[in-house]
Structure formats: C-alpha cells, structure tokens
Amino acid sequence: MINKRLLIKNLLAHNDENSFYDKKRLIDISLQEGKAKFLKHICALSNSNPKNNSYIVIGVEDEDSEIVGVDFFDDSKIQNLINAYLANPPIVQYENISFPHLPEGKVVGLVTIRPTGKITSLRKNIWKYYGGSVFFRDGSMSMSKVYDIEIKDNNSEIVQAIEAHSQNNIAHTLDGVFDFLNARKDYNPKYKVFKEYFVVCWAGQKKVVKDETFYSRVDIELINEQVRLFYSALDEVTITFNEDSFKIVEYINLGLQQAFKHFPLEETTIHFSEHGSYNIDSKLLFMPPQYDKKVLHHIYNTNNALLVKLQSAQKLTKNELIDLENLPATYLICYLNGFDDAIDKLITAKELLKKDDKLYLSYKQTMRILRKVKYN
Numbered sequence: 522m523i524n525k526r527l528l529i530k531n532l533l534a535h536n537d538e539n540s541f542y543d544k545k546r547l548i549d550i551s552l553q554e555g556k557a558k559f560l561k562h563i564c565a566l567s568n569s570n571p572k573n574n575s576y577i578v579i580g581v582e583d584e585d586s587e588i589v590g591v592d593f594f595d596d597s598k599i600q601n602l603i604n605a606y607l608a609n610p611p612i613v614q615y616e617n618i619s620f621p622h623l624p625e626g627k628v629v630g631l632v633t634i635r636p637t638g639k640i641t642s643l644r645k646n647i648w649k650y651y652g653g654s655v656f657f658r659d660g661s662m663s664m665s666k667v668y669d670i671e672i673k674d675n676n677s678e679i680v681q682a683i684e685a686h687s688q689n690n691i692a693h694t695l696d697g698v699f700d701f702l703n704a705r706k707d708y709n710p711k712y713k714v715f716k717e718y719f720v721v722c723w724a725g726q727k728k729v730v731k732d733e734t735f736y737s738r739v740d741i742e743l744i745n746e747q748v749r750l751f752y753s754a755l756d757e758v759t760i761t762f763n764e765d766s767f768k769i770v771e772y773i774n775l776g777l778q779q780a781f782k783h784f785p786l787e788e789t790t791i792h793f794s795e796h797g798s799y800n801i802d803s804k805l806l807f808m809p810p811q812y813d814k815k816v817l818h819h820i821y822n823t824n825n826a827l828l829v830k831l832q833s834a835q836k837l838t839k840n841e842l843i844d845l846e847n848l849p850a851t852y853l854i855c856y857l858n859g860f861d862d863a864i865d866k867l868i869t870a871k872e873l874l875k876k877d878d879k880l881y882l883s884y885k886q887t888m889r890i891l892r893k894v895k896y897n
Contacts, residue, residue: 522797525618525631526747528687529578533586535683540569540658541676542576546583547591548630550602551868551888557648560606565656565663566634567611567641573680579630590627593617593752595889598803606647609639617749619742621700628749689745694720697744705740712744713762715793720744721767723760735759741769743791743799750791750801755886757783767791773890775810775850777820784810787893807894809857821855824848825866831873845880849887856891864891 532542543562549555566575580591594617603610612635617628645652656663698720702710705724712722722744725736739758741751751758751769759770768790772783785806793799827845830837837845844851848870855863867887874880 522689522745523684523687524689524693524745524747525616525687526620526629527689527693528576528684529588529618529629529631531683531687532576532578533581533588535679540575541566541573541680542578543663544578544581544583544586546579546581546589548579551892553648556602556606557650560603560643560647561650561656562663563603563611563613563632563634564607564641564643564654565658567636568656569658570634570676570680571636571638573636573677574684575634575636575676575680577630577632577634579632580628588620588623588629590620590623591630592885593626593628593749594630595751595753595893598893606644607641608644609637609641611636611641616746617752619697619700619747619749621704625704626752626754628752693747694744697742697747698722701740701742701744708738708740713767715764715767716795716797718745718797719793719799721750721762721791725758725760733759735772751789753886754882756786765793767793770806773807773886775854777812777816777851777854782810784808786890805893807890809894810854812854812858814858817855817858817860820851821860821863824852824855824863828866828870828873831870846883849874849880849883853887853891857894 533544535542543566548559550559562577566577569575581588594615599615600610600613603613614633614635616631616633618631619628623629640655642655643650643652654665656665658664698712701722701724702712708724708726710722710724712720714720720743721741723739723741725739728735728737735757736759737753737755737757739751739753739756740749742749751771753771757772757774759772761768768788770788771786773786774781774783776782788804788806790802791799792802823844827837827841827848830841849867852863852867867884871884874884
C-alpha cells in the first residue's frame with residue numbers, strides 16, 4: 522500500500538514538473554476557466570502516460586516546491602465531471618493528504634490519473650478549448666497536439682520506482698497514529714484497526730440528541746495512506762462501524778428566518794476486505810427543502826441589495842449583518858428552488874466574503890454542498 526504523503530515527497534524530490542506529474546498552488550473548478558484548465562491537464566497527463574499512473578500535486582509553491590496546503594476538497598463525484606467532458610476518460614481520484622506541519626483544515630491535494638490506453642480528448646467546448654481537442658505534455662506544459670504518431674512510453678520505469686519507494690510500513694503507520702492523536706487531542710480522538718491492517722483515526726466534538734450521537738469539527742483519516750477521508754468545521758455527522766466497514770452520514774443545517782433543520786446530505790461507507798484492499802461508496806441522501814416562492818423572492822432581493830452595499834463599502838445595519846451571516850446558505854436555498862442565477866451572485870461575492878473568516882468558511886461549505894448536488 523502506498524503512503525501518499527511519502528509519494529508526494531518523492532514526486533517533489535524527483536525534479537521539476539514533467540510529463541508524468543504536475544504541481545499547482547491551487548485549482549478552482551467552480552469557474553469555467555478553472556474547470557477547463559483542470560480538464561486540459563488531466564487529458565494531457567493521461568495521453569502522455571499510456572502505461573503508468575500520472576499525478577497532480579495541489580497546494581505546492583511553483584518556485585521552490587514548498588508545501589503550503591489547500592482547503593480540504595471533499596468531492597467523491599469528480600469522476601462524473603471527467604466523464605462529462607472527456608472522451609475515453611481516464612480513472613481519476615482526488616485525495617486529501619495530511620501533513621503535520623499544515624494548519625487545521627489544510628491538506629495537500631493528490632490527483633491520481635490512471636489511463637485506459639486510449640487517446641483522451643475533449644468531448645465538447647469549454648472556455649476557450651474546443652471539443653475534439655487533444656492535449657499532451659511537453660515538458661512541464663500541457664499542449665494541444667496532433668496525435669498521428671505512436672505514443673512513446675518513457676515514464677513507466679521511473680513512476681514504478683517512485684511508487685516502490687513510497688510503500689507504507691509499520692513505522693509510518695505508528696507515526697501517523699501518534700501525529701493524529703496529538704494534533705486532535707482536544708476533540709476526543711479515537712482509532713480502530715480493521716482486518717488487522719487498516720487503521721482509521723477520527724475525532725470530533727460529541728453531542729447526544731434524542732439518543733443519537735452527533736459529531737462536529739470532525740476529522741477522519743486513513744492512517745495507512747495518510748489520506749484524510751473527511752473534514753468539516755461546520756457540519757455534523759454520525760459515525761458507525763463494525764468489523765468490516767466504517768460509515769459516515771453527513772448532515773447540513775439549512776433554513777430561513779431562524780427556522781433551521783438538519784438535512785442528511787451524504788452517506789459514505791469505507792469497506793475493508795481481507796485481501797489488504799478497501800473501497801469507498803458514497804450515496805447522496807439530500808432532498809432539497811422547498812419554500813414559498815414569494816418568501817424566496819424577498820430573500821433573494823435582500824441578498825442582492827446586500828451585495829450592492831458590500832461592493833460600495835456602505836455600512837450595514839444590525840439586521841443586515843444578520844442577513845449577511847446567512848447569505849451563502851440562503852442563496853443556496855434560492856438556487857435549489859429554481860433561482861438559477863443565485864449561485865452566480867454568490868460566486869461574485871466570493872472576494873468580498875473572504876474578508877471575514879466566518880463568512881468565507883460558510884461560503885466554502887455552501888459551494889461544497891452545491892458540487893455534491895450538481896454532480897449527482
């Protein structure tokens with residue numbers, strides 16, 4: 522089993538970006554430009570590596586490869602995005618990799634691209650790239666090229682050697698467990714061993730409601746691979762497990778005019794086998810709440826007026842400050858009830874909301890919920 526933290530270090534130590542791996546300070550697939558560039562790199566790496574895995578490391582400075590981290594990106598449906606835009610799509614996996622020196626909530630994103638052996642191309646137009654375009658790696662660049670020549674396999678031996686030097690061992694596992702327990706000691710950390718091989722650690726603030734136990738500020742990590750499976754500073758989850766599996770059900774708190782309710786969002790189950798392997802199944806549970814359209818029109822217009830005042834740096838009233846706290850969630854509710862441009866308004870407000878940590882955290886949580894719903 523590959524220790525993903527060690528794999529990232531070995532990729533960064535190999536040399537600069539090349540035809541089998543790329544590094545990025547961050548990606549943003551909420552916008553068409555960011556989505557298009559991400560798809561271009563996936564396409565180019567897949568085509569340039571027909572017989573081996575290729576990788577994108579996210580959360581690393583370009584100049585000196587310093588690991589600075591990015592926000593936890595919880596998106597099990599990213600393969601749906603790949604399938605929608607690419608013909609002959611590779612198998613793509615996004616994982617959040619923990620590094621002890623990073624601040625809470627920050628990880629390094631690792632995208633693993635497994636080719637199918639066929640030429641991958643854009644299925645349809647996106648941003649400035651045309652449907653039918655084919656990309657390859659030219660050194661550290663992803664370029665559009667003609668592919669009427671045989672693709673050479675220059676990287677398999679190198680990648681196999683890097684992966685071989687990144688295998689997990691008992692020392693890495695024990696260090697990972699102690700790192701987690703020490704970092705999360707304020708949140709009642711626990712661990713469980715599955716199939717005498719896998720170690721899952723988790724922590725969170727516990728509360729009991731009507732005989733059911735919920736956790737907030739939840740952090741869950743598969744120690745063997747240093748993969749963070751779940752992280753949320755806001756949402757509440759339930760955790761159950763047996764000898765074969767570990768299940769997480771995520772809830773979100775939504776509502777209008779101080780009438781909030783917990784809605785189940787997604788169920789994630791990690792199944793462990795006797796043969797040293799595991800798989801993760803995710804199932805969307807969310808049913809969007811429906812509200813009176815007249816009420817929503819009023820809230821939608823109020824949000825739009827707030828944005829205008831923020832953009833012009835006008836002082837907000839006490840009631841407007843309360844409305845501002847709920848702005849990301851109420852825009853989401855409007856979108857889920859047929860106000861199609863509500864999310865465009867919210868994205869427009871991103872830079873303004875960044876000025877307040879609490880508001881920006883709410884924005885990021887809202888966009889994460891939206892991604893899950895849209896991809897399903």
